[in-house]
Amino acid sequence: MKKNPTPTIPEKHRDFFSDVYDVVRQIPKGRVTSYGAIAAFLGTRSSSRMVGWAMNAAHGRIPPVPAHRVVNRKGLLTGRMHFSPPEQMEQLLAAEGVEIKEHTVQHFDKHFWDPAKELQL
DNA sequence: ACGCTGACTATTA
DNA sequence: CTAATAGCCAGCG
Numbered sequence: 494m495k496k497n498p499t500p501t502i503p504e505k506h507r508d509f510f511s512d513v514y515d516v517v518r519q520i521p522k523g524r525v526t527s528y529g530a531i532a533a534f535l536g537t538r539s540s541s542r543m544v545g546w547a548m549n550a551a552h553g554r555i556p557p558v559p560a561h562r563v564v565n566r567k568g569l570l571t572g573r574m575h576f577s578p579p580e581q582m583e584q585l586l587a588a589e590g591v592e593i594k595e596h597t598v599q600h601f602d603k604h605f606w607d608p609a610k611e612l613q614l
Numbered sequence: 615a616c617g618c619t620g621a622c623t624a625t626t627a
Numbered sequence: 628c629t630a631a632t633a634g635c636c637a638g639c640g
Contacts, residue, residue: 528622538623539635545621546637565622572621 509535513547514554516608520562523590524606525598527566534608549575561585568601 512535520526528544537543544563551558552575561582565571573582573596583593592599 529624532622537635541622542620542635543622543637548621560621563621566624570621575621 509537509543510547510550513544514551514558516612517548517551517558517560517563518556519608519612520559520606521611523604525562525564525568525586525591525601525604526606526608527564529566530605530607530609531563534612545572548572559585562589562606564598564601568598570596570598 513531516531516534517526528541528548529538532538532541532544535544548558548560548563551560560572561570561576563572570582570586570593573579576582583596586598587593591604598604
């Protein structure tokens with residue numbers, strides 16, 4: 494245990510970053526997850542926005558963070574506009590076997606990967 | 615210091 | 628199903 498995951502007192506939000514990146518990097522190929530799932534796994538369920546914020550800082554990070562595998566709870570690739578070419582995100586997902594239509598993950602529940610259930614600690 | 619914005623989600627109508 | 632509202636918190640003008 495790192496410390497109390499209190500959302501109001503992230504003494505070192507850096508831990509939050511590390512945790513987010515660690516989880517995202519463990520997403521299996523061809524799977525996707527949501528910001529809320531990661532946030533809930535970290536204990537900051539309500540701070541799902543902070544996950545996206547962490548993702549924004551994930552660019553240029555090594556080892557690389559597969560941020561393209563993280564979408565919102567509807568399966569919509571809301572973060573596509575933050576990639577070099579916005580279409581890169583769905584392109585990467587498509588290359589991993591994830592069907593994308595109208596910037597949205599098809600069969601989202603099927604490709605969904607929940608760290609709290611699959612990773613389990 | 616104050617208000618607005620944003621890679622979000624859950625609840626309520 | 629959609630629309631509006633609240634909660635969340637770092638960053639920026």
